[in-house]
Amino acid sequence: MLDALWERRALLVSGKGGVGKTTLAAALARAAVAAGRKVLLAEVEVAPEDKDVPSPLASLVGTRASGSHVTEVSPGLSFVRLSPLEGQRLFLQDVLPMRMMADAAMRTRALRRFLEAAPALREMGILYQMLHFIRRTRPDGSPLYPLCILDLPATGHALAIAALPDTLLSVMPVGPIGRAVREGLTLLRDPRLTGALLVTLPEPLPVSETLELSTAIQRHRIPIAAGVLNRMPDNPFSPDGRAAVERLLDTHGPHLGQRALGRLDRARDAQARLAGNLPAPLLTIPELPVTGTELVERIATHLARPPSASPEAPSPGRAGAQS
Ligand SMILES: Nc1ncnc2c1ncn2[C@@H]1O[C@H](COP(=O)(O)OP(=O)(O)OP(=O)(O)O)[C@@H](O)[C@H]1O
Ligand SMILES: [Mg+2]
Structure with a gap:
């Protein structure tokens, strides 16, 4: 399962706020590097004025990188903060006849205001900058960054990026811009090259x-590489043990521990629903009692272990789902 992830050129980590996207992106990067891959770990700049604010993603892999240049974090792992404006500059550079024109165009206040105002163009900048890194090669022609893992800031971004090729192609179907967009689209829609990872928590609403989100992303033909059920509570009960506890609760009335049992049941239902309805395998990550870089390391180790090492019951539903 993981090998299939590492074979791709771009993994887009997406999901609602606070579900663990940044933690997971960092852990995936660590696990991929441990498996011998070279990784560019990327995040999206929130606002240009935040350039110097240290990145939470960077600190989770143990560096204090800021700004929008690529930083080598450790052997095989690089980090970059993607900036819409930088991507738009690269784009203009590719489609305008001379580099000077792109730089001059970007200095025009009216153009910059226009680029900043239209959300689709913001997403285009991010996508284009990512494409730029994916296309970069070493002198021998091999890719400089074989695997790019992108921590998307919110669900809306994944959707905006997914919808982008359609949006742009509908307004500029021919010429160099159309060609550049089509190239991005080919990469983005090829399940061998790109995959979205949809991160969620084990509760009904998420x-x-x-x-x-899965339905919407598929409508735009972006491949889904995996679902990730994060923070799965540990189930300490054997079926017999659970039945015994239920009997005790029946005779001794309500108890605070019932809340914990309810959470376990909801988590199990969430796992079954995801495994049965997502068009991709499901990875389950346990709730762990640590934070920061230690949490990242523990999740990376968990990801790398063989599926048979899982202490959890096999998830019901689809074949191929892995817990
Ligand atoms: N498996 C886990 N076990 C325990 N805590 C976790 C786990 N995964 C994530 N967390 C914690 O959940 C919190 C949110 O994680 P994270 O910042 O990675 O989420 P996010 O989806 O990137 O959030 P945002 O949408 O704000 O960017 C953090 O405090 C993190 O330590
Ligand atoms: Mg985050």
């Missing part, structure tokens, strides 16, 4: 939202 799962419903994730299934909606």
